[in-house]
Structures are given as C-alpha cells and as structure tokens.
Amino acid sequence: MFFGLDKKKQLPDANEASPGRDTPMPIENRHYVNGNPIAPPFSENTEKVIFALGCFWGAERRFWQQSGVYSTAAGYIGGMTPNPTYDEVCTGMTGHTEGVLVVFEPKKISFSTLLKTFWESHDPTQGMRQGNDTGTQYRSGIYVFTEEQKMLAEASKLEYESRLIEKGFSSITTEISIAPEFYYAETYHQQYLAKNPAGYCGLAGTGVSCTD
Numbered sequence: 717m718f719f720g721l722d723k724k725k726q727l728p729d730a731n732e733a734s735p736g737r738d739t740p741m742p743i744e745n746r747h748y749v750n751g752n753p754i755a756p757p758f759s760e761n762t763e764k765v766i767f768a769l770g771c772f773w774g775a776e777r778r779f780w781q782q783s784g785v786y787s788t789a790a791g792y793i794g795g796m797t798p799n800p801t802y803d804e805v806c807t808g809m810t811g812h813t814e815g816v817l818v819v820f821e822p823k824k825i826s827f828s829t830l831l832k833t834f835w836e837s838h839d840p841t842q843g844m845r846q847g848n849d850t851g852t853q854y855r856s857g858i859y860v861f862t863e864e865q866k867m868l869a870e871a872s873k874l875e876y877e878s879r880l881i882e883k884g885f886s887s888i889t890t891e892i893s894i895a896p897e898f899y900y901a902e903t904y905h906q907q908y909l910a911k912n913p914a915g916y917c918g919l920a921g922t923g924v925s926c927t928d
C-alpha cells in the first residue's frame with residue numbers, strides 16, 4: 717500500500733519524532749463485519765491483545781475471521797507521536813508500527829490459538845519490513861495487557877524460533893511488551909478488506925507450523 721514512499725528503516729529519536737496532536741482520531745465505533753464496538757467498553761467476558769504483523773489491512777482480516785474473536789481494530793502502536801495520522805506513520809517519523817487490536821472471548825478461543833495465528837501468518841524474522849512492505853511501520857510485535865499473556869507470548873516465541881531456525885530462517889525480531897498507547901487508525905482503514913475485497917494484502921507466512 718502506497719509503494720514508493722521513502723519509509724525509514726530506523727526508529728526516529730524522540731527529539732525528531734513528529735509532534736502529533738492532542739485530539740484522537742474520530743472513528744465509527746462499529747465493526748463493519750460483525751457490528752460489535754471496536755473501542756471500549758467491551759463485553760466483560762472479553763480480553764484483548766494487540767498484534768503487529770505487517771500491513772494491518774490483511775492482518776486485521778486474519779483475526780476477525782477467527783471464531784471467538786469479538787472485535788478487531790486497525791491502529792498504530794509502539795511509537796512516540798500522539799494521535800498520528802496514516803500519512804505521518806508512513807514517513808517513519810512517528811515510530812509506530814501498524815497494529816491490530818484483537819478483542820476475544822477466552823472461553824471460545826484461547827490466547828495460545830491467537831498466538832499460533834500470529835506466528836504462522838507472517839515472517840517474524842524480517843525486522844523492519846514484511847515482504848515488499850518496508851519500514852518501521854511494518855515491524856512485528858505482540859503488545860499484551862497481562863503478565864500471563866507476556867509469559868505465554870515469550871514462551872511461544874522461543875518455541876517457534878527453534879522451529880524456524882531448524883528450517884533455515886533467522887532469529888525472530890518480534891517485539892513483546894506490555895501494550896503502550898494504541899491509537900486508532902482512520903475509519904477507512906477499519907475492516908478495510910471487508911469494505912474493499914479486492915484490496916491489497918501482502919500477508920504471507922513462512923510455511924513453518926507452530927506444531928507438528
């Protein structure tokens with residue numbers, strides 16, 4: 717998406733990051749596919765996690781298709797610029813990566829199943845890119861909300877990394893941390909591939925399974 721832009725491959729210093737703004741991005745708080753809210757408050761029976769695995773158009777679709785996922789939203793995470801726009805993120809001067817907020821019902825789908833979907837849906841060894849999409853906004857990340865999620869994510873990373881290395885891949889570069897501020901992307905990005913079924917999706921896995 718928007719090929720030809722000079723996307724930076726190095727995170728900016730705090731003093732050179734885009735200034736951003738105080739006002740959050742206006743969004744339509746209704747999931748285009750299932751009608752559930754994409755912003756809090758959510759059902760009390762849900763948990764949430766944020767995954768970054770390249771272009772958020774295809775990544776969001778991968779998760780809303782999972783049974784037990786209550787809602788999803790595209791946004792920006794892991795940067796320094798408050799309330800960034802998509803154009804600002806594309807310059808590489810906000811420090812954000814494109815992320816997907818996944819709100820799920822743990823009685824219907826486990827966190828481990830979501831992790832498996834995450835790992836197998838992209839190449840987590842590529843650093844500041846995913847396939848032809850190059851820049852800091854395409855780096856891989858798992859941003860969690862509990863220490864238990866963090867422990868499970870880190871354990872799954874070690875296990876999957878060993879499988880990748882056995883198949884000739886490099887070490888995993890995925891960030892794993894307690895979730896910093898998540899900024900919702902513009903409404904036209906939300907559930908983009910449901911609204912535009914022929915739209916761009918560069919999501920591609922390694923072909924290596926998390927399980928035998």
